[in-house]
Amino acid sequence: xxxxxxxxxxxxxxxxxxxxxxxxxxxxxxxxxxxxxxxxxxxxxxxxxxxxxxxxxxxxxxxxxxxxxxxxxxxxxxxxxxxxxxxxxxxxxxxxxxxxxxxxxxx
Numbered sequence: 001x002x003x004x005x006x007x008x009x010x011x012x013x014x015x016x017x018x019x020x021x022x023x024x025x026x027x028x029x030x031x032x033x034x035x036x037x038x039x040x041x042x043x044x045x046x047x048x049x050x051x052x053x054x055x056x057x058x059x060x061x062x063x064x065x066x067x068x069x070x071x072x073x074x075x076x077x078x079x080x081x082x083x084x085x086x087x088x089x090x091x092x093x094x095x096x097x098x099x100x101x102x103x104x105x106x107x
Contacts, residue, residue: 016094019087022067027052027060035070035083042078 006014023029027050034049035041043061047054061081064070068087072079 015090018067019069019091022063022069025060025063027056028064028069031057031060031064032069032083035081040080040082042075042080044078046081 006017009017023032030050031046034046038045043054043058046057046061050057052060061070061072065072065081068084070081071084072081074080
């Protein structure tokens with residue numbers, strides 16, 4: 001396996017790469033989209049929405065939480081997940097810069 005060269009890139013590049021990697025699976029995209037439709041959610045609700053087993057969904061939730069895309073709060077015996085708005089704002093700003101650059105260029 002090759003050596004990671006992430007130290008060769010800026011912190012901003014590495015943060016975006018972590019976010020994009022976390023969003024690179026269709027199940028994780030579906031989880032984010034589902035969380036956008038509800039105020040909050042427990043893991044069991046997500047299991048009812050996606051065609052995946054509970055342990056698989058838990059793993060995807062863990063990846064999204066590790067990337068700071070979602071937040072989870074313990075409420076009794078359940079974990080309530082929601083979107084981390086700060087992280088989504090970072091992604092939005094990143095694509096906004098790309099979009100603004102593309103508007104001013106012609107190929």
